[in-house]
Structures are given as C-alpha cells and as structure tokens.
Amino acid sequence: MSNQVYLQQFKDQLSESITAGVFVKISMGNYQGNEKELKNIYVRLVEIKRTAMLSFTYRYKTRDIIKNFPITEGITLMGNFISNDFRIATLFTTEKEVILEHGKKQLIALREKKVKTAVQPTLAHNKEKKRIIVPAGKTYLQELRISDADGNVFKNAQDKYRQINQYIEILSSLMRELPGEVNNVVDMGSGKGYLTFALYDYLHHVLNQNAKITGLEYREDLVALCNRIAESSGFDKLDFVQGTIADYALESIDLLIALHACDTATDDAIYKGILANAGLIVVAPCCHKQIRREMEKNKSKNEISFLTKYGIFMERQAEMVTDGIRALIMEYFGYKTKVFEFISDAHTPKNVLVVGVKTSGSDTFAKDGDARKAEIKQKILESKAYFGIGYHHLERLFGLDKLY
Numbered sequence: 001m002s003n004q005v006y007l008q009q010f011k012d013q014l015s016e017s018i019t020a021g022v023f024v025k026i027s028m029g030n031y032q033g034n035e036k037e038l039k040n041i042y043v044r045l046v047e048i049k050r051t052a053m054l055s056f057t058y059r060y061k062t063r064d065i066i067k068n069f070p071i072t073e074g075i076t077l078m079g080n081f082i083s084n085d086f087r088i089a090t091l092f093t094t095e096k097e098v099i100l101e102h103g104k105k106q107l108i109a110l111r112e113k114k115v116k117t118a119v120q121p122t123l124a125h126n127k128e129k130k131r132i133i134v135p136a137g138k139t140y141l142q143e144l145r146i147s148d149a150d151g152n153v154f155k156n157a158q159d160k161y162r163q164i165n166q167y168i169e170i171l172s173s174l175m176r177e178l179p180g181e182v183n184n185v186v187d188m189g190s191g192k193g194y195l196t197f198a199l200y201d202y203l204h205h206v207l208n209q210n211a212k213i214t215g216l217e218y219r220e221d222l223v224a225l226c227n228r229i230a231e232s233s234g235f236d237k238l239d240f241v242q243g244t245i246a247d248y249a250l251e252s253i254d255l256l257i258a259l260h261a262c263d264t265a266t267d268d269a270i271y272k273g274i275l276a277n278a279g280l281i282v283v284a285p286c287c288h289k290q291i292r293r294e295m296e297k298n299k300s301k302n303e304i305s306f307l308t309k310y311g312i313f314m315e316r317q318a319e320m321v322t323d324g325i326r327a328l329i330m331e332y333f334g335y336k337t338k339v340f341e342f343i344s345d346a347h348t349p350k351n352v353l354v355v356g357v358k359t360s361g362s363d364t365f366a367k368d369g370d371a372r373k374a375e376i377k378q379k380i381l382e383s384k385a386y387f388g389i390g391y392h393h394l395e396r397l398f399g400l401d402k403l404y
C-alpha cells in the first residue's frame with residue numbers, strides 16, 4: 001500500500017475513534033519541522049464550558065504550551081502534523097494503539113497493538129475537579145445563587161464557583177507562610193461577600209480554626225444582605241460593617257484582603273494592613289486611575305511617550321507602575337512581595353494579585369533594613385521621574401514623598 005493510503009487510514013481511525021467515544025490520546029514525536037525546541041505534541045479530549053475540545057500540549061525543551069481547538073479544527077491540525085512534521089504518531093484508544101511511522105526513504109509503516117488493560121477515554125478523566133468548597137448543604141452558596149438546595153452548581157454560576165475555589169486554594173497556600181493560625185481577617189470592599197463567606201467556610205469547616213472575619217463594605221444594601229446570609233448560615237464570627245476603607249478603625253489584622261477595591265481604595269487597604277502589621281496582605285487591584293491621570297499629564301514629555309500615546313499601552317503601563325510601586329512600598333515596610341496572575345483572563349481582566357508577607361526581623365530579607373529602605377526610596381523616585389508621575393497615593397498616605 002502507498003504512503004498516502006496508510007496516512008489516510010491513520011487519519012480515518014483517529015477521527016472515527018473520537019466520534020465513537022473511544023479516543024484516549026494521541027502522541028506525536030520525532031519532530032522535523034521548523035519550530036525551535038519543539039519536541040512532542042500530545043492531544044487529549046477535554047470539556048470546556050460543556051463543549052468537547054481537543055487540547056494540544058506542545059512540549060518544548062524547557063516549557064509546555066497548551067492550546068485548545070474545536071474538534072474538527074483539531075483533527076485537521078493533527079492530520080497536517082502527522083503528514084508533514086512528526087515522524088511518529090501513536091493513537092491510543094480504549095481498545096488498541098495504532099502507530100504510524102515515517103521510515104527511511106519516505107516509507108510509512110502502520111502498526112496496531114491491542115491494549116492489555118482497558119483504558120478510559122480522556123473526557124471521563126476530565127470530570128469536574130474536586131473542589132475545596134463543596135457546595136452541598138451550604139446556605140450561603142444557595143443564597144448567593146451559586147448552587148441549588150441539593151448542592152448542584154447552577155450552569156451560569158460555574159465560573160464564579162471555580163473562581164471562589166481558586167481564591168481559596170491560593171489563600172490556603174499563602175496562609176501556610178504565616179507563623180501561626182489566622183485569628184483576624186478583614187476583607188476590604190467585600191461586595192456580595194462571595195470570597196468572604198467561602199474563606200469563613202474554609203477556615204472554620206475545613207481547617208477547624210476559629211477566625212473572626214470582618215467584611216468592610218461601602219454599600220449599605222450589600223452589608224445588610226451579607227449579614228442576613230451570615231446569620232442564616234450560622235456564621236457567628238463573621239460580620240459585615242458599613243464604611244470606607246480609609247475610615248476603618250484599626251484593629252488587629254492577621255490577614256487583609258482587598259479584591260477589586262477600585263483605584264486608590266486598594267492603596268487605602270494596603271495602608272491599613274501595613275499599619276495593623278498584618279502578617280499577610282492580599283490585594284487584586286483594579287481601575288488604576290490615579291497613576292494613569294498622573295502619567296497622562298506628562299504623556300508627551302516622558303521617556304515612553306512612543307508607547308503611552310496608545311490608550312491600551314497607557315492603561316497597561318499605568319497598571320504595572322501602580323502595582324510595582326505598591327509592591328516596593330510594601331517591601332519598604334518589611335514585606336516580601338509576589339505579583340502573579342490568579343485566574344485566566346477569560347474570566348476577568350482584573351487578574352493580578354499583589355501579595356505581601358510580613359518578614360520577621362531574623363529573615364535574611366529584613367536584614368540590612370536601612371540600606372534596603374534607601375535603595376527602595378531611590379527606586380520609587382527614579383520610577384516616578386521616568387514615568388512622569390507626580391505622586392503615588394500609597395506613597396502619599398505614608399508621607400514617603402516628603403522623605404526624599
């Protein structure tokens with residue numbers, strides 16, 4: 001049989017296995033194409049937003065990249081890869097393995113092996129991941145319209161539910177960096193309290209800790225709603241209070257959270273957290289208007305006017321500069337900082353977390369404090385000049401701008 005016939009047979013078996021629901025995965029190796037450092041591609045079936053897709057893992061020398069494609073497009077793409085770029089491809093189904101190999105002198109061989117033990121199709125592996133916050137029996141999830149009374153998550157609340165769990169996963173690993181248990185948590189700008197309730201649930205019912213949590217929120221209607229839900233859930237150490245972050249009367253705080261508190265409200269929250277000597281500060285900033293306005297003022301003069309003349313680049317620069325200076329100020333006050341994306345931006349573009357973990361005096365990071373502080377002040381000064389910024393709100397709250 002000719003090469004073309006073998007190739008076609010392989011492609012037919014591939015698409016038939018998917019249609020028949022017996023496809024497990026395909027692996028393609030011995031790459032001969034032009035992409036630098038690409039070694040293999042593995043393809044499996046996944047379910048994204050209840051739609052079956054083909055997920056390609058491009059395995060490079062030092063990293064993996066995953067791309068998902070609709071089934072028809074994915075099959076065509078695999079067909080092209082097998083014909084042109086990879087010298088060996090193995091199709092794994094629940095019953096057999098089919099191997100296509102490009103030999104020397106352009107000859108193609110097609111072999112089949114029966115599998116010894118039956119394997120499940122990949123989609124079956126891809127069932128809903130076990131989540132930390134289990135929805136069954138959770139009054140707050142019902143009242144927030146995330147799940148029904150039987151614990152089924154509503155279709156239109158799947159993203160929110162995933163997001164809540166992801167926050168809790170991140171917070172739980174960050175909390176491990178604290179020296180002891182978390183006793184006092186304040187969630188500033190708590191809104192409808194999705195995370196506040198979930199964190200309470202996690203601390204009290206998964207970790208069996210007895211933390212007091214306060215949700216601080218400007219909107220009275222949300223405060224009333226959340227207090228009502230806290231009561232009906234029996235969460236007696238959870239309170240929602242009305243007020244602004246700037247006016248919040250300081251109490252002891254171990255963990256301060258402010259997710260999507262708008263513009264300078266994030267600075268107010270960091271300020272309160274640092275003053276309270278909070279062990280952990282976790283903020284997801286949004287609407288970086290204050291620094292953007294500063295940068296707009298000097299847009300034509302500063303060193304990066306070739307970038308900031310474009311609205312989108314201005315926006316991104318303002319975000320990075322605002323949060324970068326926030327992180328520097330946290331470091332100035334003895335916090336170790338991390339900045340990372342916490343959720344795919346398919347869900348929300350407001351997806352950067354700025355985290356500060358208070359260091360102890362013996363921490364190597366805190367050693368040589370004065371020299372480090374001088375260095376940070378100099379860095380803030382230079383950055384402001386470079387980006388054409390008169391002041392940064394957090395810097396002003398601490399009066400740091402008067403110290404240069």
Ligand SMILES: C[S@@+](CC[C@H](N)C(=O)[O-])C[C@H]1O[C@@H](n2cnc3c(N)ncnc32)[C@H](O)[C@@H]1O
Pocket residue numbers: 188189190191192193194195216217218219222243244245246258259260261262265268
């Ligand atoms: C975008 S919502 C986010 C809610 C919640 N943190 C979340 O991530 O689901 C921001 C909330 O912060 C509140 N907020 C904004 N600025 C505030 C301030 N300065 N003081 C108190 N609440 C504030 C708003 O009323 C709103 O409910």
